[in-house]
Amino acid sequence: MSTGKLQAARGTQDVLPAQAPERLALERVARRVLEGAGYERIETPTFEATDLFSRGVGTSTDIVQKEMFTFRDRGDRSLTLRPEGTAPVMRAYLEHGMHKLPQPVKLWYWESFFRDERMQAGRYKQFWQVGAEAIGASGPSVDAELITLLHAILSEVGVGDLKVRLGSLGTAQTRAAYRERLVAYLRTHEERLSAEVRERIDLNPLRAFDADDAGTREVMAGAPLLLDELDAGDAEHFAAVRARLDAADVPYVIDPTLVRGLDYYTRTVFEVESGALAAAQAAVGGGGRYDGLAEQLGGPATPGIGWAAGIERILIAAEPSLHPVAICDLYVAGEGLTAFALAAQARKAGLAVQQELAGRSAKGALKQAARLRATCVALVDETAGTIELRDTESGEQTVATDAAQVIARALKGRHPG
Ligand code: AMP
Secondary structure, three states, rough: OOOOOOOOOOOOOOOHHHHHHHHHHHHHHHHHHHHHOOOEEEEOEEEEHHHHHHHOOOOHHHHHHOOOOOOEEOOOOEEEEEOOHHHHHHHHHHHHHHOOOOEEEEEEEEEEOOOOOOOOOOOOOOEEEEEEEEEEEOHHHOOOOHHHHHHHHHOOOOOEEEEEEEEEEEOHHHHHHHHHHHHHHHOOOOOOOOOOHOOOOOOOOHHHHHHHHHHHHHHOOOOOOHHHHOHHHHHHHHHHHHHHHOOOOOOOOOOOOOOOOOOOOEEEEEEEOOOOHHHHHEEEEEEEEOOOOOHHHOOOOOOEEEEEEEEHHHHHHOOOOOOOOOOOOOOEEEEOOOHHHHHHHHHHOOOEEEEOOOOOOHHHHHHHHHOOOOOOOEEOOOOOOEEEEEEEOOOOOOEEOOHHHHHHHHEEEEEEE
């Protein structure tokens, strides 16, 4: 048995108190933006039957082939720690008969996910995502609304140098026909392609668009594009999504080579990158429409669209501008009975209160209150029975004779949250 110092498992990390204010600020922005638009919070279990992801995400994807944490329970059932949120949310929609609710059903989540990937900055084996899904409506406004909301959240928290890449994959049939055409095109130019691309022509021809070598790039400049082969209905949907993003002033670039690593996407796909992140991990979030997913999971045909964004990456990209929120409305400087009763009463009134617990002098207590970014400080004089209240933002000082006065003033200065 090893007796060394224990550490968190490789690729996982603790969220320490020092990071809590930024995470809380981000969660509050996400909640306000999404709930303001009618998205309701959903929480699904940390593990699911493995079948959900094999069927929902697709057996040919990297996630299912290489990245899932799969284990057997005592009843020999195969279970998997969720690697993504869309399949579980769709499973919950179908399982709980949410098709009976007014459509679309709009949901959001803030949860951790698990993928056995090689750890790098911004890439972990357990990571957190905020995500939103709208299930049960197929019109272009839903696509544009979701992209607009993701853009709004990232802009508001200060993720710098945002770039929205937008594409459309059409239907599964369009994609299959296009794939054949692309493979044929690559075969006719095989001698100019890199060895790596040549070997993967049949396996993953779309990857050729990402190649760096000059020969392949020249060939790809003349390659057929999926966007040019969309059928009339899909092309019209794509144009309508773009028109709505234009109307909402959401900047985007059309990327005809955008391929997302999951099998379930149809029509609109998008990815948001930030120039504030290293190129290899530049994706902050992404998503798309998945009109075939419900049927893949054994349900009736149901359209849906959603996105997920990585919390760790948002926080890395937003770092300097994401202001921590005040989480202390009132600091009670004093440890006597009056001070203790004031703290208890103020907490009952709904204030976030911290009390002096380490015997600091009035000066030391004021310093501690400043460190906590307390909005107000109450200096309690137990003998005189008075309480001096300082507003740390305006510097205003007032004297109160009872707890009720202090609480009324602190409630007025309180930060919304
Ligand atoms: P995906 O569903 O793979 O497009 O992931 C959506 C977002 O989640 C990405 O844009 C990243 O911000 C984040 N993400 C995905 N995988 C990881 C990971 N292994 N570690 C940290 N963040 C991740």
